[in-house]
Amino acid sequence: MSDHSHTLQHQVIDAIQEHTQLCITGGGSKAFYGRPSAGTPLSVTAHHGIINYEPTELILTARCGTGLSEIQDILADQGQMLPFEPPHFGSNATLGGAVACGLSGPRRPYTGAVRDYVLGIRCINGKGEILSFGGEVVKNVAGFDASRLMVGALGTLGVILDISLKILPHPRQEITLTYELAAENAINTVNQWAATALPLSASSHDGQQLYLRLSGTPSALKAARTHLGGEVLPDAERYWKDLREHQHVFFKHEEPLWRLSLPPATPPLPISGDCLYEWNGSQRWLRTALQANIIRETVARRGGHATLFRGGDREGTIFHPLTPAMKTINKNLKLAFDPHSIFNPGRLYSGL
Amino acid sequence: MEIELDPQPALNKAGLVTALLEHLPAHSVLHHDEELRPYECDGLSAYRQCPLVVCLPDSLNQIQAIMRLSHEWQIPLVARGAGTGLSGGALPLENGILLCLAKLKRILDIDPHNRTARVEPGVRNIAISEAVAHHGLYYAPDPSSQIACTIGGNVAENSGGVHCLKYGLTVHNILGLKVLTITGDVLEIGGQTLDSAGYDLLALMTGSEGLLGIIVEITVKLLPKPERVQVILAAFTRIEDAASAVGDIIGAGIIPAGLEFMDNAAIRAAEDYIHAGYPRDAAAILLCEIDGGKTEIEEHSRQIEKIFQNNHADEIKHAANESEQQRLWAGRKAAFPAVGRISPDYYCMDGTIPRHRLTEVLKQITAWSTEYQLPVANVFHAGDGNLHPLILYDANKPGELERVEEFGGKILELCVHVGGTITGEHGVGMEKLNQMCVQFGKHELSQFHLIKDAFDSDNLLNPGKAVPTLHRCAEFGAMHVHGGKMPFPNLERF
Numbered sequence: 001m002s003d004h005s006h007t008l009q010h011q012v013i014d015a016i017q018e019h020t021q022l023c024i025t026g027g028g029s030k031a032f033y034g035r036p037s038a039g040t041p042l043s044v045t046a047h048h049g050i051i052n053y054e055p056t057e058l059i060l061t062a063r064c065g066t067g068l069s070e071i072q073d074i075l076a077d078q079g080q081m082l083p084f085e086p087p088h089f090g091s092n093a094t095l096g097g098a099v100a101c102g103l104s105g106p107r108r109p110y111t112g113a114v115r116d117y118v119l120g121i122r123c124i125n126g127k128g129e130i131l132s133f134g135g136e137v138v139k140n141v142a143g144f145d146a147s148r149l150m151v152g153a154l155g156t157l158g159v160i161l162d163i164s165l166k167i168l169p170h171p172r173q174e175i176t177l178t179y180e181l182a183a184e185n186a187i188n189t190v191n192q193w194a195a196t197a198l199p200l201s202a203s204s205h206d207g208q209q210l211y212l213r214l215s216g217t218p219s220a221l222k223a224a225r226t227h228l229g230g231e232v233l234p235d236a237e238r239y240w241k242d243l244r245e246h247q248h249v250f251f252k253h254e255e256p257l258w259r260l261s262l263p264p265a266t267p268p269l270p271i272s273g274d275c276l277y278e279w280n281g282s283q284r285w286l287r288t289a290l291q292a293n294i295i296r297e298t299v300a301r302r303g304g305h306a307t308l309f310r311g312g313d314r315e316g317t318i319f320h321p322l323t324p325a326m327k328t329i330n331k332n333l334k335l336a337f338d339p340h341s342i343f344n345p346g347r348l349y350s351g352l
Numbered sequence: 353m354e355i356e357l358d359p360q361p362a363l364n365k366a367g368l369v370t371a372l373l374e375h376l377p378a379h380s381v382l383h384h385d386e387e388l389r390p391y392e393c394d395g396l397s398a399y400r401q402c403p404l405v406v407c408l409p410d411s412l413n414q415i416q417a418i419m420r421l422s423h424e425w426q427i428p429l430v431a432r433g434a435g436t437g438l439s440g441g442a443l444p445l446e447n448g449i450l451l452c453l454a455k456l457k458r459i460l461d462i463d464p465h466n467r468t469a470r471v472e473p474g475v476r477n478i479a480i481s482e483a484v485a486h487h488g489l490y491y492a493p494d495p496s497s498q499i500a501c502t503i504g505g506n507v508a509e510n511s512g513g514v515h516c517l518k519y520g521l522t523v524h525n526i527l528g529l530k531v532l533t534i535t536g537d538v539l540e541i542g543g544q545t546l547d548s549a550g551y552d553l554l555a556l557m558t559g560s561e562g563l564l565g566i567i568v569e570i571t572v573k574l575l576p577k578p579e580r581v582q583v584i585l586a587a588f589t590r591i592e593d594a595a596s597a598v599g600d601i602i603g604a605g606i607i608p609a610g611l612e613f614m615d616n617a618a619i620r621a622a623e624d625y626i627h628a629g630y631p632r633d634a635a636a637i638l639l640c641e642i643d644g645g646k647t648e649i650e651e652h653s654r655q656i657e658k659i660f661q662n663n664h665a666d667e668i669k670h671a672a673n674e675s676e677q678q679r680l681w682a683g684r685k686a687a688f689p690a691v692g693r694i695s696p697d698y699y700c701m702d703g704t705i706p707r708h709r710l711t712e713v714l715k716q717i718t719a720w721s722t723e724y725q726l727p728v729a730n731v732f733h734a735g736d737g738n739l740h741p742l743i744l745y746d747a748n749k750p751g752e753l754e755r756v757e758e759f760g761g762k763i764l765e766l767c768v769h770v771g772g773t774i775t776g777e778h779g780v781g782m783e784k785l786n787q788m789c790v791q792f793g794k795h796e797l798s799q800f801h802l803i804k805d806a807f808d809s810d811n812l813l814n815p816g817k818a819v820p821t822l823h824r825c826a827e828f829g830a831m832h833v834h835g836g837k838m839p840f841p842n843l844e845r846f
């Protein structure tokens with residue numbers, strides 16, 4: 001439990017003076033994500049510890065190097081949870097990494113994403129200044145929302161030091177129901193259910209079966225079950241964890257893994273490869289050796305975007321290409337925070 | 353209220369009007385004094401200023417043409433939705449164009465299967481929920497001004513409402529934006545997906561108060577209407593009991609859809625106006641709304657009732673039916689206008705504090721109210737710790753507004769000192785520039801200016817609002833910390 005803000009700040013200032021670039025590293029569990037970045041490693045794991053946790057305020061502030069599991073254990077003791085159910089992808093996952101990558105788990109479409117729960121961030125910008133945005137209150141519109149801007153920026157805007165999060169009580173009960181349904185039918189069904197007041201908290205489809213998780217009070221779940229039918233899945237906790245952590249058999253293959261983000265009700269795409277659906281159809285995992293441009297065009301035509309999540313050409317374009325106008329603004333923002341381009345060069349996009 | 357602005361070169365107003373009339377019909381370009389007058393202020397009427405011209409475009413092409421002119425002629429541009437903002441965000445600039453987006457009120461697309469609606473910026477907040485009601489869906493954020501305020505203004509302010517506690521603010525309930533930049537680019541941000549590539553511009557644009565771009569289209573997320581709703585009213589003799597009940601409910605793992613607080617002054621004003629059935633003598637009431645299935649609601653109602661009892665509630669009332677629920681809410685929703693009836697003017701503050709500091713902050717406000725001899729009514733979003741002290745005054749009494757501003761400024765600084773913020777949902781606008789100097793240091797403020805530069809390097813969009821210059825903060829600081837003494841020496845510090 002120690003505050004290394006000033007050590008890290010000095011390392012950043014040195015890098016500015018010596019014209020070196022920095023590759024910010026936490027636990028390394030998500031090192032595969034994005035493009036490989038150049039630069040001298042800047043380890044942030046020593047900046048570790050929970051700074052403030054007030055269960056009745058539903059607020060937690062922790063340093064970036066704090067382990068995700070450590071945080072989740074402490075929350076679980078109070079019957080609370082990180083509402084965005086972040087994937088760890090390794091026992092060394094840190095909070096800073098989870099926020100910088102901006103990845104959310106099965107609960108995302110119902111409860112919200114990482115960015116939805118970030119209330120404040122303390123960070124070091126590319127001038128070596130320590131900045132503090134947002135805070136520990138849920139409603140705060142003072143100044144531009146720089147905290148949320150850092151979420152998913154893969155460290156390209158600055159070193160995230162401390163993060164304040166809103167947390168939620170853990171649902172009293174969860175059950176998972178399964179249904180034999182083809183993909184198209186499953187997408188339709190789950191989106192119809194999502195449009196009615198049901199206590200849904202996760203959904204997936206693996207090609208044969210639809211899985212539906214419900215969370216809430218025992219009475220609410222009982223009522224929903226009568227309405228929804230289906231078979232109860234034993235050991236459901238394990239199922240959702242495997243899915244979230246990419247330990248599910250679907251992910252144990254060599255082909256490149258794509259993450260497609262689409263309007264949820266989009267029917268299955270006419271694209272070769274195996275597909276696993278989550279988030280009511282809004283997040284789809286595609287295993288395919290198909291060319292990137294074919295995938296991207298198919299997805300873009302339906303209002304979505306595609307990320308080369310694992311495998312394939314890591315030096316190429318990983319995240320969906322931006323329009324020229326969006327590229328300009330992204331580049332301008334990068335320079336606004338990191339004028340010497342020292343943080344994680346190229347990790348998000350080449351040149352950013 | 354005099355507003356200081358950088359001196360600007362004298363403009364050729366006639367030339368500008370002629371240029372605008374090449375792109376807009378005559379009735380969409382207002383430039384005579386008597387036409388401009390209705391636009392001289394937003395919901396914060398203490399600040400007034402007529403613009404050079406008001407433009408009322410009804411198409412994207414027209415907006416683009418106005419923005420091009422603004423860019424070419426280097427004339428500042430202030431966006432305005434319905435003008436209900438409470439921080440002077442839509443206050444015109446003397447040498448600027450006021451771009452009023454209220455005519456763009458088409459609902460472009462409703463997609464019940466993906467649960468989204470795509471709308472123009474001038475669509476009123478409540479019109480969205482009305483348009484999708486037959487699908488059993490609604491748009492969750494519900495500012496009390498929802499019958500008037502526009503969705504474009506909601507995005508620009510990241511507005512909240514009484515149901516934010518459970519369903520989030522505007523930023524949590526929109527999926528896509530189309531934004532025009534002052535350099536003439538069109539930014540398509542997000543859409544019907546839950547995320548998009550690149551930096552999170554959706555978050556950055558939300559709450560950007562018209563400084564970064566003009567929002568011309570919004571895709572909102574629609575939620576299924578809850579199966580059932582229950583509203584419970586509890587009355588307390590002591591404010592601290594009401595405050596502690598708030599913490600206990602959240603601590604019990606219940607997230608109500610809304611949890612609102614009104615103090616005696618607010619209760620009486622609302623009761624005289626709406627006859628909602630509030631107990632007139634209570635020191636405070638809490639209005640708690642829960643939603644869900646029948647048995648779940650029954651369970652939560654029992655738990656909440658117990659918590660209210662444990663905190664010495666004198667009266668607990670469960671609304672018996674929907675019309676009674678509506679009546680209980682009507683008093684709360686009309687609280688601002690109700691206070692408006694009992695005082696010539698009122699000034700609405702908007703700080704947020706950690707919930708457990710509620711009692712001490714309310715007590716301090718009461719003490720200052722006596723000291724300044726300015727009555728205060730408190731009505732606010734207790735579940736989120738978002739305070740709305742309404743300071744009652746009479747603008748016609750010389751010097752009274754200045755005293756109100758000083759008092760209000762102190763409240764906001766107190767919010768910062770207990771670990772909160774100067775604005776929970778109304779924005780900084782023109783009003784809270786000085787308090788921004790208290791909330792942020794010079795590095796953060798410089799970073800905000802750099803973000804602004806990334807979109808609008810000529811500083812044409814709503815210049816002078818939302819983020820103070822470092823120069824202004826230096827002057828304010830000099831005035832403010834007398835002899836190096838910190839304010840609130842008696843309060844615990846972080």
Ligand SMILES: Cc1cc2nc3c(=O)[nH]c(=O)nc-3n(C[C@H](O)[C@H](O)[C@H](O)COP(=O)(O)OP(=O)(O)OC[C@H]3O[C@@H](n4cnc5c(N)ncnc54)[C@H](O)[C@@H]3O)c2cc1C
Pocket residue numbers: 394395430431432433434435436437438440441442453473494495496497500501502503504505506507508509510511512513514561562563565566567568688689777778814
């Ligand atoms: C009685 C009353 C009750 C209120 N209750 C609440 C409440 O419960 N919660 C809450 O959050 N607020 C509340 N408000 C404040 C206000 O209604 C909100 O801030 C609202 O979102 C403003 O919307 P508007 O259309 O009136 O925007 P305006 O006041 O016209 O503009 C607000 C800001 O947004 C900018 N803007 C407007 N449209 C655009 C656009 N298309 N593109 C870019 N910038 C734009 C303007 O430049 C300005 O800075 C209340 C106000 C009143 C008068």
